[in-house]
Amino acid sequence: MEMHRTSLPMGILVTLLFLFLLAPVLLVFPISFSGDQILAFPPSSWSLRWYSALASNTVMISAFSTSFVLAAIVTALSLLIAVPAAYAIVRLKTAGSEFLFNLFTAPLLLPTIVLGLAILIVFASIGLLATFHGLVIAHLVVTLPYALRVLAVSLGAANMACEEAASSLGAKPLTVFRRVTLPMMTPGIVAATALCFLVSFDEVVITLFLTGPRLTTLPVELFNHVERRADPLVASVSVLLIIVTLAVVLIVDRSMGLTKTFVEKK
């Protein structure tokens, strides 16, 4: 592999661009250590008071745990549905699988706000508003297309001859799937897990329509909080969000590395 050498001006330009893009995010960190009553930069004094305020804010804490549990359940369900679906579409090529794939991935093309409204109307009529399982279903509508895309691509890239070799070596179909297909899909599964988790954890637009005073998620609560008051609590919540997000992104990055180790030399 040839090393890419970037010229100095190019390097400076790229650094500036990154700073520009990241500045708002980076600002959140100093602000979260502010000792002030109101949101301002730079803070006039430093303290950990907004972290302790966060720790004793039961609404935020419960919204965080709702978001976390919701994202975990949505991710698990997405995989449970998308892995077999991707297999049926890519490998078995069952009748109508093309149609199924398009149907599943269609929400990717719709404006989220329209999707949110549609779900609101449907859920209102069947009493799913402000319920946890309602949220799970709504988030699945958003995460499944991602999961299916990623898994279908990763399965498509896996050499089908490996599965045939396994079966000719005496492995029954389920064993082939467990011992060969699934491990070959691992990078895709890791990536899909991370993606689903992030999408669900960050989802605001649709969730706004579906949450109520008794059930709310962290991003929605953050939104509500900012509307009511302008204290630096939101900064400490943001830091929490960023840390969870970064952790997930790191997993994705690791899985990309994994992809390279798994993909065969051509």
Added chain:
Amino acid sequence: MMHQKNFAAEASQGDPDAYLRLEGVSKTYGDFEAVRSLDLAIGKGELVALLGPSGCGKTTTLRMIAGLVPTSGGRITVGETDLTAVPPHGRDMGLVFQSYALFPHMTVARNVAFGLEMRSIPRGEIDRRVKEALAMVQLDKLAERRPRELSGGQQQRVALARALVVKPSILLLDEPLSNLDAKLRDEMRTQIRDIQQQVGITTVFVTHDQVEALSMCDRIVVMRNGRVEQIGTPVDVYERPATPFVASFVGRTIRLSGTANGDGAIDIGGDVIRSAAGLAPGPAEIMVRPHRIEVDWTGQAKTKDDVNRLSGVLCRITFVGDVIQYHVGIGDAEVIAEASTTGNQQLPAAGTPVTLSWRVEDTMAFGSGQ
């Protein structure tokens, strides 16, 4: 059509020793016939090549034997067992793919162990047999590597070890050498043949490389458009091709058309060529291997009874190192004759009248019907 019938009779009745049998096996995709009523009987321990141009149905045939592609008709049996409806995991066949298809997430040793694990063999015996198999292909040192850390030739040998370690009843190889460079291909050719003989395993070898088929295999099945053109030993197929297609596909040939006059001779632009084939009067074609042709420009070549002679004009000479190629114009056609180089040759100039001669028995003649 008569041709086909004969093979069918041969496969189902003759040859009681046949181990792997294909009877009227066919495969259609929509209304496209990829393999048409194929009959084949392979003896135990035999190495048989399926040879033919791209798209003639070799891989499809092999995959039907392995059970990876369902047949559209016909029967496949091994010994007394009818395997036609048996799924691949119940067929006990070792398969080596063109892409090797090693499991990327397993080490070399785990790859080779896979088939043994599927057979619920105790761990200790698995370890021993994996070691043996890897030693057989000289890869014992690389047991803990991953497939992507191996060269093409090494991957190929792992694939071979993985297929053989389970002692399958049949070994199926689909162009296993086509991804290797020329030198390695030569080496692997010998190695595969040696291992095949040592293990004594019945083997079907798919290739589109005639040199591979001729040099490695006991018998060759020449295929074209989903049909068998000829089944025979390498010598049969090379020396006594059943059709012009076989003659031109296996080995190199020069090709001239003329008219059969009914008494065993063929008229080519005034020269009379004799052959062993009794052709009916009408348009005919003769073929000769370039290296069987002698080129004479001294005008002193002796006329003999068992030698065909044809006169032409030298167009040009190509020096290819080991051999010299004489491009000779005969009427409108140009043919190539080949001779070994000797070092101190006096070569004629272009435009020199020359005489080509070759033995009558080296003349392959075909009527227009073939």
